[in-house]
Amino acid sequence: MQIEIHQLHFAYRSDGFELNLPSLSVAEGSHYAMTGPSGCGKSTLLRLLAGINLPDSGEVRLGGQITSALSTSALKTLRISRIGFVFQDFHLIDYLNVRENIRLPFRLHPALDWDTSTARRLDRLAERAGIAPKLDEPVTQLSQGERQRVALCRALIHRPRLILADEPTGNLDTANKHRIVELLLEEARSDAATVVMVTHDDAILDRFDEVGNLHKLETPAPA
Amino acid sequence: MKDLLFLATAYLFRNWGKSLTLITCLGVCVFLPITVSGLVRLFEEEMDSRAQSTPLVLGKDGSRFDLVLHALHFRTEAPGTIKTKLAEELSDEGLARVIPLFGGYAARGYPVVATTLAYFDFRDLSFAEGTPPLFLGDCVLGAEVADALGIGPGDRLFTDSQNVFNLAGAQPVNLRVTGVLDPSGSSDDQAVFTHLGTGWLLAGFGHGHDDVTSGSANVLTEEEGNVTVGAAISTHLEVTRENILSFHIHGEDQSLPLSALILVPKDERATAILRGRFDDPDDGVQVLRPASVVAELLGMVARVKRFFDLHHLFLIGISTAFLFLVFILSARLRRDEFATMSDLGASRGSIVALQMIEGLVLFALGSLVAVLASRLVLSLASGGVLFS
Numbered sequence: 001m002q003i004e005i006h007q008l009h010f011a012y013r014s015d016g017f018e019l020n021l022p023s024l025s026v027a028e029g030s031h032y033a034m035t036g037p038s039g040c041g042k043s044t045l046l047r048l049l050a051g052i053n054l055p056d057s058g059e060v061r062l063g064g065q066i067t068s069a070l071s072t073s074a075l076k077t078l079r080i081s082r083i084g085f086v087f088q089d090f091h092l093i094d095y096l097n098v099r100e101n102i103r104l105p106f107r108l109h110p111a112l113d114w115d116t117s118t119a120r121r122l123d124r125l126a127e128r129a130g131i132a133p134k135l136d137e138p139v140t141q142l143s144q145g146e147r148q149r150v151a152l153c154r155a156l157i158h159r160p161r162l163i164l165a166d167e168p169t170g171n172l173d174t175a176n177k178h179r180i181v182e183l184l185l186e187e188a189r190s191d192a193a194t195v196v197m198v199t200h201d202d203a204i205l206d207r208f209d210e211v212g213n214l215h216k217l218e219t220p221a222p223a
Numbered sequence: 224m225k226d227l228l229f230l231a232t233a234y235l236f237r238n239w240g241k242s243l244t245l246i247t248c249l250g251v252c253v254f255l256p257i258t259v260s261g262l263v264r265l266f267e268e269e270m271d272s273r274a275q276s277t278p279l280v281l282g283k284d285g286s287r288f289d290l291v292l293h294a295l296h297f298r299t300e301a302p303g304t305i306k307t308k309l310a311e312e313l314s315d316e317g318l319a320r321v322i323p324l325f326g327g328y329a330a331r332g333y334p335v336v337a338t339t340l341a342y343f344d345f346r347d348l349s350f351a352e353g354t355p356p357l358f359l360g361d362c363v364l365g366a367e368v369a370d371a372l373g374i375g376p377g378d379r380l381f382t383d384s385q386n387v388f389n390l391a392g393a394q395p396v397n398l399r400v401t402g403v404l405d406p407s408g409s410s411d412d413q414a415v416f417t418h419l420g421t422g423w424l425l426a427g428f429g430h431g432h433d434d435v436t437s438g439s440a441n442v443l444t445e446e447e448g449n450v451t452v453g454a455a456i457s458t459h460l461e462v463t464r465e466n467i468l469s470f471h472i473h474g475e476d477q478s479l480p481l482s483a484l485i486l487v488p489k490d491e492r493a494t495a496i497l498r499g500r501f502d503d504p505d506d507g508v509q510v511l512r513p514a515s516v517v518a519e520l521l522g523m524v525a526r527v528k529r530f531f532d533l534h535h536l537f538l539i540g541i542s543t544a545f546l547f548l549v550f551i552l553s554a555r556l557r558r559d560e561f562a563t564m565s566d567l568g569a570s571r572g573s574i575v576a577l578q579m580i581e582g583l584v585l586f587a588l589g590s591l592v593a594v595l596a597s598r599l600v601l602s603l604a605s606g607g608v609l610f611s
Contacts, residue, residue: 052566073570080568091563095237096230107226108569 001082001161001194002028003049007058010041010048019044020218021058026210028063031185031195033205036214042198043088045214046164049196050085051075062162080109084155084193086165086184090147092139092154099135102126102153112158125153128183130176144171152180156187163188165197169204181207224580227573231580242585245549249589250596252542256535258597263528265604267521273409274517276346279319279486279497281305281510290509291516294483296410297326297334304480305508311477313486318497320345320487325422327482330382330398333368335415337422343404345487348411352376353402356418359470360462362398363416366406375403379461380415382425396424397461408605421462423472423479431470432458486510546582554578 003026011018019041026032034042047053048060051067060067063082067075079085092101100107102122106114126132129149134142139150148171155163165184169177181204188195197208205211235242273295282290285302293301307323314321322345325337340355342348353376356363362380369375382395398417406412423429444451462470472479488494501510554561561574 050566076565076568076570078568079566083568085566087563087566091559091566093560093563095234100233104564105567107230108564108567108573 001063002026002061003162003194003196004061005058006061008048008055008060009057010044010053010055012044017041017044019048021045021214022217024212024217026194026196028194029188029192030209031188031207032197033208033211034196034198034214035200035205035211036216038200040215040218042214043166046085046166046196046198049162050083050164051079077109077111080105081111081158082161084158084160084163086148086151086155086163086168088166088170088198090151092147092150094138094140097136097138098126098131098142098150101139101150102157104154105158118157121159122153122157125156125183125187129153129180145173145176148172149176149180152184156184159191159193161191161193163193163195163197165195167198167200169199169201174203177201177204224576227577227580228584231577231584235581235584241553245546245585246589246592248542248546249586250592252539253590253593254596255538256532257593258600259528259531259535261597261601262604263524265601267524269409270517270521271514274513277485277513278488279494279510280483280513281309281313281486281497281501281508282483284504284507284509287509287511287516288520290483291511291513291520293326294324294485295513295517297336297414298410300327301482304482305484306477307479307481308477309508310481310484313484313497318488318493322485322487323419323481324483324485325419325426325481328382328385328422328425330362330380330415331372332383333365333413333415335362335382335398335417335422335425337417337419337425339419342416342485345485346407346409346411348407349405351403351405353400356401356416356421358462359418359420359424359467360396360399361401361418361421363402363404364400365404365412365414365416367412368415369400369403374400376400394430394458394460396421399462419481420472424462424470426480428474428479429470429472430458431462431466550578550582 003024005021005024007023008019008021017039034045036042044053048055048067049062051060051062051070054068062078065078067078070078093104096104099122102125103114106112106118123132123135126135129152131142131146131149131153134146139147142150148168152165152168155165163184168184169180172180184197185195185207187193195208199205274291277295280291280294282294282301283303283305289299289302292299304325310321310323313319320341322341323339324342326334328335336342343355350363351366351369353363355361364372364374364380372380374380378400380398380400382398384395398415398421404411404416420429486497488497498510498512501508564574564577565571
């Protein structure tokens with residue numbers, strides 16, 4: 001899924017934060033790493049790309065569709081069926097076990113159909129992420145790293161066309177970090193999915209097709 | 224919907240303490256009105272059915288409610304007593320079948336009803352085991368009495384002492400159980416039936432004691448047919464084959480007391496004659512149609528029930544408001560969870576539906592528990608356990 005941003009402006013009224021991005025383009029199927037200092041708006045940009053937030057002005061195009069022109073319902077359908085989002089703080093549901101957390105998107109929207117091949121895919125993803133033995137355990141009993149891997153599996157389970165990952169390796173040791181990035185990029189490659197990953201980790205940047213620093217891409221806010 | 228139901232039940236199961244509390248609250252809200260309503264209906268049905276099956280009741284003038292409840296359910300004191308002579312006269316006239324009752328005494332807390340065998344025939348009571356009370360000192364137990372006391376034919380049952388401080392008063396009698404009635408689902412299940420003579424023994428109109436005939440060792444003086452005996456004379460507390468002939472009633476048979484008569488008139492004309500005859504308040508006797516008296520009593524019950532209905536409505540209103548508040552507070556506590564679902568792509572409708580399903584599951588479980596508990600209570604009540 002191709003991403004195009006034009007003259008994007010977004011502000012949080014409560015704390016005066018502003019994001020101004022004149023343009024950004026990520027080609028379909030490419031893997032893009034977004035870096036930048038803390039607080040510059042990387043996570044906000046991901047939320048704008050996912051359509052969770054909508055720009056105040058300018059536009060975000062996903063596969064040619066302008067997110068702000070879509071109805072709430074169409075936007076949600078687009079998000080759940082074609083986008084996989086790995087949240088920085090996992091956003092797992094405590095009362096569900098690992099398997100059900102990964103399956104959650106299928107429980108929430110009729111646009112996704114659960115079948116035996118998806119069930120097999122869940123097992124395979126869990127195996128590759130190293131959480132297969134814990135599939136039936138409550139997520140509350142997992143370590144931070146394991147929770148991160150559950151969140152990643154949940155983002156990949158429905159074969160999204162766009163994967164947005166907000167520091168998915170932040171809680172992992174070096175070995176697991178490479179394992180997870182490998183898993184994410186391999187899955188994306190096999191489905192020709194576009195990846196935008198926010199990261200502070202320079203050690204994994206060489207795995208991406210393109211690296212951008214949001215701070216440098218931004219237009220300075222008018223004084 | 225199946226997926227949302229899964230998520231809802233997963234949440235409720237994981238938070239079982241909260242769920243159980245809400246199910247209990249909802250259960251109580253449903254249980255109270257349906258159970259009270261059911262109990263009142265059962266009570267009304269039992270009262271009405273008993274009243275409808277009893278054409279007329281005759282007894283001493285006084286509270287009509289006391290007389291009818293005494294004659295039908297043996298639970299209250301009769302307003303007074305009438306003489307056996309009246310029962311004999313009515314019986315001789317042939318206008319109605321006359322069934323005498325003499326009550327007011329108890330055995331282990333259960334009312335002792337002295338009557339004739341005609342009563343068993345009239346109420347269509349059958350014997351689960353044993354025989355009717357044919358002799359002085361015999362008794363037959365209602366099904367619940369036998370069950371509760373764990374006794375049956377061949378066992379003994381002491382009547383309760385009327386006044387433990389009155390040593391000269393009537394003594395308790397050790398009755399011999401000769402039979403147990405089949406359950407009838409009525410007040411008969413909770414009574415002990417005896418021969419009329421046994422009732423009079425309990426009331427102190429008769430007794431049995433050692434030989435006081437001329438020349439016996441107990442006689443102190445003998446003068447013009449009257450004997451004076453010493454305090455050492457022993458009074459029998461139990462009627463046996465050996466001492467039954469020593470039992471006797473003091474006074475004339477026709478003046479012995481009865482607490483009520485059940486009258487079963489031959490026809491409508493006989494009913495009218497009997498009711499008309501005792502219409503005068505100066506007679507000191509009243510004839511009542513139990514169905515009318517019970518209808519009046521149930522009218523009062525209905526008024527009390529209306530109060531309870533209002534009370535239940537109020538309770539349901541308050542509880543609903545509280546539960547609504549609990550749901551709102553719970554939704555606030557779960558804001559992050561719902562935000563995650565929304566961020567993943569769940570519609571607002573799905574999230575609202577999820578909460579509604581949780582509420583419905585709780586309500587359904589609460590109602591199920593309430594209905595089952597209510598059915599249990601009502602079945603115990605219809606078996607007489609709660610009304611005993």
